[in-house]
Amino acid sequence: MEKEKYLELVKQTIPKSSLWKTLLPAFIVGGLICCVGQVVSDVTKLIIPDIDKLSLGSVTSIIMIFLGSFFTGLGLYDKLGHYAGGGSIIPITGFANSIVSPAMEYNREGVVFGICAKMFTIAGPIIVFGIVSSVLVGVVGLFL
Amino acid sequence: MEIFLTYLKVFAVGGAICMLGQILINRTEMTSARILVTFLLLGLVLEITGAFKYMEEFAKAGVTIPIMGFGASLARGALAGVQEEGLLGAITGGMKAVSGGLTSAIFFGFMFAIIFKSKTKKI
Numbered sequence: 708m709e710k711e712k713y714l715e716l717v718k719q720t721i722p723k724s725s726l727w728k729t730l731l732p733a734f735i736v737g738g739l740i741c742c743v744g745q746v747v748s749d750v751t752k753l754i755i756p757d758i759d760k761l762s763l764g765s766v767t768s769i770i771m772i773f774l775g776s777f778f779t780g781l782g783l784y785d786k787l788g789h790y791a792g793g794g795s796i797i798p799i800t801g802f803a804n805s806i807v808s809p810a811m812e813y814n815r816e817g818v819v820f821g822i823c824a825k826m827f828t829i830a831g832p833i834i835v836f837g838i839v840s841s842v843l844v845g846v847v848g849l850f851l
Numbered sequence: 852m853e854i855f856l857t858y859l860k861v862f863a864v865g866g867a868i869c870m871l872g873q874i875l876i877n878r879t880e881m882t883s884a885r886i887l888v889t890f891l892l893l894g895l896v897l898e899i900t901g902a903f904k905y906m907e908e909f910a911k912a913g914v915t916i917p918i919m920g921f922g923a924s925l926a927r928g929a930l931a932g933v934q935e936e937g938l939l940g941a942i943t944g945g946m947k948a949v950s951g952g953l954t955s956a957i958f959f960g961f962m963f964a965i966i967f968k969s970k971t972k973k974i
Contacts (some may be wrong), residue, residue, distance in 0.1 A: 726931055730874065734866035745916075761948075764915060772959060780967035792870075796886060796888070797869045798869070798916045799918060801887070802921070805883060807963050822964045826883075836888045841944070
């Protein structure tokens with residue numbers, strides 16, 4: 708009886724506390740990464756005032772992907788991801804991390820079958836889904 | 852003051868989207884690939900329905916930095932391509948719009964994987 712009560716108490720308390728322990732860091736880290744993106748975008752706009760909106764978006768994501776890859780290379784991004792969870796996965800820097808992290812891990816298996824093949828273990832599905840759905844959107848757009 | 856408000860919006864909306872992702876992770880135990888695909892498709896749908904444009908006006912990098920922005924660019928590129936070149940544009944438009952991001956992700960990924968030798972992974 709005591710044991711059951713205890714287990715029930717554990718069940719009630721554990722998910723709640725761990726929920727807040729994961730949601731708050733995800734919110735803060737995710738928000739901060741987006742703010743870094745905004746800074747990159749604003750500074751780019753200052754340096755090149757007559758840049759058009761599409762190019763500005765491209766330059767911003769290229770710089771953010773560079774930063775994500777670089778900090779993954781240093782081993783810092785994976786440490787951040789340990790605390791931030793979704794906060795480091797959802798931003799575009801997380802996409803870069805999902806490419807660099809397995810590529811580095813399988814480095815010792817060689818360039819072709821290690822780096823080149825393994826870098827798409829997580830990014831592959833994203834790229835495939837992205838390309839397939841964009842073509843479908845385009846084809847549907849033909850008839851509208 | 853204006854700029855402070857902008858950054859507050861970026862922080863709040865960007866953080867909320869990431870928190871939504873974290874809720875998905877907690878509730879469904881989805882892997883990060885599935886989470887990223889889900890948000891990519893969400894961005895795609897939001898762009899098609901026209902909602903993304905308003906979200907972008909409101910929160911700027913708060914919605915474009917999350918992977919949703921990638922999906923939205925794909926859809927926007929595909930639709931713009933269709934108007935310019937018809938069927939060919941439907942095939943090339945999406946990738947044209949995200950070519951910068953995708954190319955840099957693969958390029959930097961390859962380079963940094965070679966430069967930084969693999970360390971034993973902790974965690």
